Amino acid sequence: MSAFPDAVRNAWHLVALSRDLGPGQVRKVMLCDTPLALFRTADGVGALVDRCPHRNYPLSEGRLRDGALECPYHGWRFATDGTCVEVPGCALAAGDGQRLSAQALRVVERHGGIFVALSDKAPAEPPLPPDFGNPQLDHFWWQQGTWQGRAFDAVENVMDPFHTGHLHHGFIRRRDKRRKVQLVVASHGDSLAMTIHQDAPDHGIMSRVLERERTRSVSTYYPPCTVQARWEGEKRLTLCVTAIFTPATAGSFTPFARFSTPKGLAPGWLKQAAIRLFLDPVVAQDRRALAKQHAVMEHFGHPRFATGPGDLLGDRLYRLWKGERLEPGEDPPVAAEL
Numbered sequence: 001m002s003a004f005p006d007a008v009r010n011a012w013h014l015v016a017l018s019r020d021l022g023p024g025q026v027r028k029v030m031l032c033d034t035p036l037a038l039f040r041t042a043d044g045v046g047a048l049v050d051r052c053p054h055r056n057y058p059l060s061e062g063r064l065r066d067g068a069l070e071c072p073y074h075g076w077r078f079a080t081d082g083t084c085v086e087v088p089g090c091a092l093a094a095g096d097g098q099r100l101s102a103q104a105l106r107v108v109e110r111h112g113g114i115f116v117a118l119s120d121k122a123p124a125e126p127p128l129p130p131d132f133g134n135p136q137l138d139h140f141w142w143q144q145g146t147w148q149g150r151a152f153d154a155v156e157n158v159m160d161p162f163h164t165g166h167l168h169h170g171f172i173r174r175r176d177k178r179r180k181v182q183l184v185v186a187s188h189g190d191s192l193a194m195t196i197h198q199d200a201p202d203h204g205i206m207s208r209v210l211e212r213e214r215t216r217s218v219s220t221y222y223p224p225c226t227v228q229a230r231w232e233g234e235k236r237l238t239l240c241v242t243a244i245f246t247p248a249t250a251g252s253f254t255p256f257a258r259f260s261t262p263k264g265l266a267p268g269w270l271k272q273a274a275i276r277l278f279l280d281p282v283v284a285q286d287r288r289a290l291a292k293q294h295a296v297m298e299h300f301g302h303p304r305f306a307t308g309p310g311d312l313l314g315d316r317l318y319r320l321w322k323g324e325r326l327e328p329g330e331d332p333p334v335a336a337e338l
């Protein structure tokens with residue numbers, strides 16, 4: 001049985017950044033426990049299940065030759081659509097190309113990301129969150145390996161503001177100097193948003209350096225694997241971070257983040273350098289925490305979570321992850337100190 005709900009298996013997933021798959025390159029990626037061979041030819045990107053149809057050699061260990069992926073074992077070659085275009089030493093009969101084809105998946109490239117659909121049930125296009133390709137904004141991508149833990153727990157981590165002052169003490173917020181905030185949770189049927197209203201930026205060093213003003217921030221979960229956080233000042237957006245947690249296996253995921261900021265304030269490269277400076281330590285803290293959490297759940301064989309007074313999202317994230325819809329509506333505001 002798959003460790004993933006149908007809603008996850010049937011979605012589009014970001015599996016790699018375009019910049020990490022140059023012309024003529026082949027890469028192996030894991031997606032929902034399925035190994036894939038990704039490769040780029042002049043025709044575009046191909047995504048084949050990483051199993052040669054002939055004798056099941058891993059195709060990701062092959063190389064590109066004449067615009068097709070060549071299996072290292074007997075040299076069969078496959079086009080981006082999976083068609084077998086060559087069996088060395090033999091002539092292919094009519095129909096052999098299809099009969100001997102590798103299993104090809106739908107793949108599209110959008111805004112510097114390579115998206116793959118494991119299932120025919122995925123929609124025609126990957127749904128993208130707001131501003132993902134907005135030309136009015138500067139964008140840059142961040143990616144750092146595959147992490148230990150469940151993709152779902154990573155979604156919950158970024159939707160949860162209460163760990164930011166504790167685990168990330170000093171960087172984002174401070175546990176000794178909390179700010180009074182109002183938290184408002186809104187269900188939109190197929191997404192869930194938490195808005196944090198506050199009068200001033202957080203006390204952490206990251207906010208003090210990067211933000212001049214802040215009146216609210218909104219984190220929205222777009223199931224199954226995307227969370228977008230938007231920080232807004234009096235008049236406009238100051239920063240938008242789209243985090244995507246692609247399930248690799250039941251116990252690992254590949255995180256991607258896309259940073260979007262309004263053009264004009266500072267050159268894009270400077271904003272990128274400043275964000276990265278603060279991002280690296282914060283990301284390392286989350287990475288360690290998710291790995292430790294996962295090790296404990298593995299030890300006990302399953303997760304078992306208590307719902308505290310700050311866990312305002314309850315089981316709604318999990319219901320969306322499983323493909324359920326939520327009753328639209330807004331919760332009453334909750335006062336807290338973050």
Ligand code: FES
Pocket residue numbers: 052053054055056057071072073074075076
């Ligand atoms: S196993 Fe791939 S060509 Fe034979």
Ligand SMILES: [Fe+2]
Pocket residue numbers: 157158163164167168286
């Ligand atoms: Fe965090």
